[in-house]
Amino acid sequence: MSVALAPEPLFTGSDWDFSLVNRIYEVVEPIALQEMKLNIYPNQIEIISAEQMLDAYSSIGMPLFYKHWSFGKQFVTNEMMYRKGLRGLAYELVINSDPCINYLMQENSATMQTLVISHAAFGHNHFFKNNYVFKQWTDAEGILDYLEFAKRYIAQCEERHGQLAVERVLDAAHALMNQGVHRYARVRPRDLKAEAAREAERQAYRDRIYDDLWRTVPTGAKADAVPNEARRAALGLPQENILYFLEKTGPRLESWQREVLRIVRLIAQYFYPQRQTKVMNEGAATYTHYRIMTTLHERGWITDGAFMEFLQSHTNVVYQPTYDSGQFGGFNPYALGFGVMMDIERLCLKPTQEDREWFPDIAGSGDPVEVLKDIWANYRDESFVSQYLSPHMIRHWRLFNIVDRAAESELRVEAIHDERGYRRIRRALAREYDIGRQEPDIQVVDVDLAGDRKLIVEHAVLDGVQLDPDDTVMVLQNLANLWGYEVLLKEVDAESRRELKSHSAQPRLAWLR
Amino acid sequence: MHIVDRRLNPGGKSLVNRQRFLRRARAYVSQAVRDSLKDRSIKDLDKEGQITIQRDAIHEPTLHKAGQGGNRERVFPGNKEYMEGDRIKRPNGGGGSGSQAGQGEGNDDFQFVLSREEFLGLFLDDLELPDLAKRRLIGGAVDGIRRAGYSTVGSPSNLSVPRTMQKAMSRRIALRRPSSRELREIEEEIAAIEARDPAGADDAVRLERLREERSHIIRRRNLIAYIDPVDLRYRRFENVPKPVAQAVMFCLMDVSGSMTEHMKDLAKRFFALLHLFLTRCYEHVEVVFIHHTDRAAEVDEQTFFYSTVTGGTLVSSALDKLLEVAKDRYPSDDWNIYVAQASDGDTMQSDNGKVVSLMNDEILPMSQYVAYLEVGREEFADIEAVGTRSGLWQAYAPVSEANRNFVMRKVHHRREIYPVFRELFQRKGVAERTA
Numbered sequence: 039m040s041v042a043l044a045p046e047p048l049f050t051g052s053d054w055d056f057s058l059v060n061r062i063y064e065v066v067e068p069i070a071l072q073e074m075k076l077n078i079y080p081n082q083i084e085i086i087s088a089e090q091m092l093d094a095y096s097s098i099g100m101p102l103f104y105k106h107w108s109f110g111k112q113f114v115t116n117e118m119m120y121r122k123g124l125r126g127l128a129y130e131l132v133i134n135s136d137p138c139i140n141y142l143m144q145e146n147s148a149t150m151q152t153l154v155i156s157h158a159a160f161g162h163n164h165f166f167k168n169n170y171v172f173k174q175w176t177d178a179e180g181i182l183d184y185l186e187f188a189k190r191y192i193a194q195c196e197e198r199h200g201q202l203a204v205e206r207v208l209d210a211a212h213a214l215m216n217q218g219v220h221r222y223a224r225v226r227p228r229d230l231k232a233e234a235a236r237e238a239e240r241q242a243y244r245d246r247i248y249d250d251l252w253r254t255v256p257t258g259a260k261a262d263a264v265p266n267e268a269r270r271a272a273l274g275l276p277q278e279n280i281l282y283f284l285e286k287t288g289p290r291l292e293s294w295q296r297e298v299l300r301i302v303r304l305i306a307q308y309f310y311p312q313r314q315t316k317v318m319n320e321g322a323a324t325y326t327h328y329r330i331m332t333t334l335h336e337r338g339w340i341t342d343g344a345f346m347e348f349l350q351s352h353t354n355v356v357y358q359p360t361y362d363s364g365q366f367g368g369f370n371p372y373a374l375g376f377g378v379m380m381d382i383e384r385l386c387l388k389p390t391q392e393d394r395e396w397f398p399d400i401a402g403s404g405d406p407v408e409v410l411k412d413i414w415a416n417y418r419d420e421s422f423v424s425q426y427l428s429p430h431m432i433r434h435w436r437l438f439n440i441v442d443r444a445a446e447s448e449l450r451v452e453a454i455h456d457e458r459g460y461r462r463i464r465r466a467l468a469r470e471y472d473i474g475r476q477e478p479d480i481q482v483v484d485v486d487l488a489g490d491r492k493l494i495v496e497h498a499v500l501d502g503v504q505l506d507p508d509d510t511v512m513v514l515q516n517l518a519n520l521w522g523y524e525v526l527l528k529e530v531d532a533e534s535r536r537e538l539k540s541h542s543a544q545p546r547l548a549w550l551r
Numbered sequence: 552m553h554i555v556d557r558r559l560n561p562g563g564k565s566l567v568n569r570q571r572f573l574r575r576a577r578a579y580v581s582q583a584v585r586d587s588l589k590d591r592s593i594k595d596l597d598k599e600g601q602i603t604i605q606r607d608a609i610h611e612p613t614l615h616k617a618g619q620g621g622n623r624e625r626v627f628p629g630n631k632e633y634m635e636g637d638r639i640k641r642p643n644g645g646g647g648s649g650s651q652a653g654q655g656e657g658n659d660d661f662q663f664v665l666s667r668e669e670f671l672g673l674f675l676d677d678l679e680l681p682d683l684a685k686r687r688l689i690g691g692a693v694d695g696i697r698r699a700g701y702s703t704v705g706s707p708s709n710l711s712v713p714r715t716m717q718k719a720m721s722r723r724i725a726l727r728r729p730s731s732r733e734l735r736e737i738e739e740e741i742a743a744i745e746a747r748d749p750a751g752a753d754d755a756v757r758l759e760r761l762r763e764e765r766s767h768i769i770r771r772r773n774l775i776a777y778i779d780p781v782d783l784r785y786r787r788f789e790n791v792p793k794p795v796a797q798a799v800m801f802c803l804m805d806v807s808g809s810m811t812e813h814m815k816d817l818a819k820r821f822f823a824l825l826h827l828f829l830t831r832c833y834e835h836v837e838v839v840f841i842h843h844t845d846r847a848a849e850v851d852e853q854t855f856f857y858s859t860v861t862g863g864t865l866v867s868s869a870l871d872k873l874l875e876v877a878k879d880r881y882p883s884d885d886w887n888i889y890v891a892q893a894s895d896g897d898t899m900q901s902d903n904g905k906v907v908s909l910m911n912d913e914i915l916p917m918s919q920y921v922a923y924l925e926v927g928r929e930e931f932a933d934i935e936a937v938g939t940r941s942g943l944w945q946a947y948a949p950v951s952e953a954n955r956n957f958v959m960r961k962v963h964h965r966r967e968i969y970p971v972f973r974e975l976f977q978r979k980g981v982a983e984r985t986a
Contacts, residue, residue, distance in 0.1 A: 056554055063552055084555045093564040108611055110572030113565040114663035121664065137553075144558055159552075205571075213612050360629020369628070438630040440639070442623040451637040454630055467626040478616050497614075502621030505614060512612035 044338040052147035062152050069333050070160040074407050078163040079138040086141050092116055099131050102185050104192040106208050130154035134166040136178040149344040156330040161323030168415045171311040188301045195294050207295050210516035211302035217480055218281030218303040219310045276481040283482050290522030314473050317419045321375015381431050424468030429460045439466045444502055491523040498532040510541055518543040579604040584673045603662045695791050705785025719782040728775040729768040737765045797835040798887040801873050805894035807844045807864040814926040818893030819856050820968045821924050825891050843869035866898050867905040874913055883917035890921040896941025903946040915954050923947055923959040
């Protein structure tokens, strides 16, 4: 492909101004859209100061959010870290919305602005728009309006019911936030009109068959309590979305409290895809910026000096310390995602015999970007790792798998980077990204409706790993307060169904008032 | 693509959240603030500062898996020596294979920075100055600007359009300026008559009359302007002196040979607190430093705290000096006067009579509040608590009983300063509640 070279570099120093940002965007855009054929939401680029970045940090990166003390806590922590120089601020922040909002820090140099525009405005943006988890779970168009509504609604509640009352509900809801997401395909959006029509029809039927005579018929002993199965079915049990369950069935909640629970729940749901696609999302963005920056350099849009600056920060971002380096804190999602994606590029272009055996359908296909775009659209972290972590990368990172059994006194090296170990390592690493495995499986299983309305919650214990006892007691207290009656949490072994432990909590009655 | 410059948007979006967080952790934070006094030097007492509170005070619990126990499996990068099937000793902690590094911090402290205002607010929480309402507020240096009606002259930027239009309208009505509607009606009528094809009998006459009327209207409209220079009104502002409550604080300290460095340090801390407190209560606070041996002198701050003068002890000399300065520069009608005296209590018996009478008859009547702080040796704390009293203490004791605005306390150790200070200035309601 013959492409015109740049007449002169976009910039030479590190200073930038708005017209330069505009020109950078105009040069990057055709590379991303015409050559890589990315499919993005329209971009909105906003320049912010460090202080505003700190603000954005403390409200989970959203431009507007309701007020709560925990965000203040976030803020003071971040501020402290930043001031002490323990942690730099991100160069950029991007919001999954339509239009896609990109925050750029004013402190960035011109090179960094080019980098973050490629990274966020094209990489993340494409991922948000095309990945199936995001498509399935989030509504990029509506999120900002919804947050606006949430903020207003909670402020109104505070005016009407007092800050303290609202804060209590929010505290409790935040504690259960991770248990406030639907993990499986969402319930079909209800058509409210159809619903209302159906209700009217039922009412009409009831009116038609009404006969006052029935009232006079003596009844025998009251029929048995509703059978267990029917009761559970009526309540939609078992239910893993505890906040949803409380919102719909909590007997003591007022309507505004239900709405607050709903707000927290929907926001948790909005962030659920991000938690499942951290590696892929960052990998896709990093791959995109790497490709765009390299192209810019090849065509003379950026100088050698700027390219060196880029490479330096790029290598910092994708650095993966080894387990014994003292800096190891788990896998760096940038490194893992970018590494695997670069490897896919390699095996598309120059496959070895091993690659052809492992990846017969993509090895040597010759068009890495198309292959990657397909992967970005149809995988999440877990499936991505279990599908595309190649033996080449396992050897490159010298991965090994360690197993810790409670019954044994020593750890065992289960697999290393050799022929026997590739698949085992790949499976083990994929599991680490399986959110359903990493997070406890907690479900509401029953309610004693006929008796004391005790709520029974069950934790299906996997591999003998129980819940953190201190936090569990605190969260359970919150749950009991919301439910209004006693709550019992049983930890049950997932396989043997043996009960390992149980916690219970009584509501504080003054709480809901 | 849009580029938006958000840098000029108002910052401090997190302010409310931050305040709520402080309120939430208030009990812990104010305890931490008071504790931090121990570590702070007087000079940066009122700087912003870092404080540390227990993390569990503000813990947000979630349901998550425990860091230990059960069967676990993990993948690590950077294998060097391990082969499949190798056994490795459990790292201490018993389990988790080092995987839970981020989760074991439950008991860590939580550090953050309070701004100066927040720090002082918590630090001086619940305190108030006794007798803050002074006889008279003095006209001070601060000029306020306030609106003062309208004027006929002024700068264009102060032009009040509504008021000008209002004036113009009343003038037009008063002078009967024909409106444009009247003119239009006449013109329409003329046009209508002119347009009649077979002209009516008296049309010519009528047309004549109408034309005359029209020229009359046009002339009047030209003569009487729509807006005239006399209509212009400008917003007027005037400077008003704002009354300022002002206070003077007299710091009296004994610097005779019997005062050790430790005692001076105690006194200095007390003075610093008092000064801090006064600056928060009054916009304008002046401080007068008087040190004394057997002679008293007004000195600057540096000399006051750091000079070494030796000599006997004559407390009355300091009180004399105080009165002299007060009469000279701080008439009690205009100033709220606070006196803080620090001494080790050594005094000449013969001087006590004069001291008491000066205090009773002259100083107390003109002052808002007099605090006497007796500083003792740290090592004598236990002995002196039993009851031996210094000469000055014995002399002041009856004064203190007779006057509400005279208080005295004894301190031996740095850590007692702040509690004593709080005790002296505790808001009345609070004191009773805690009592």
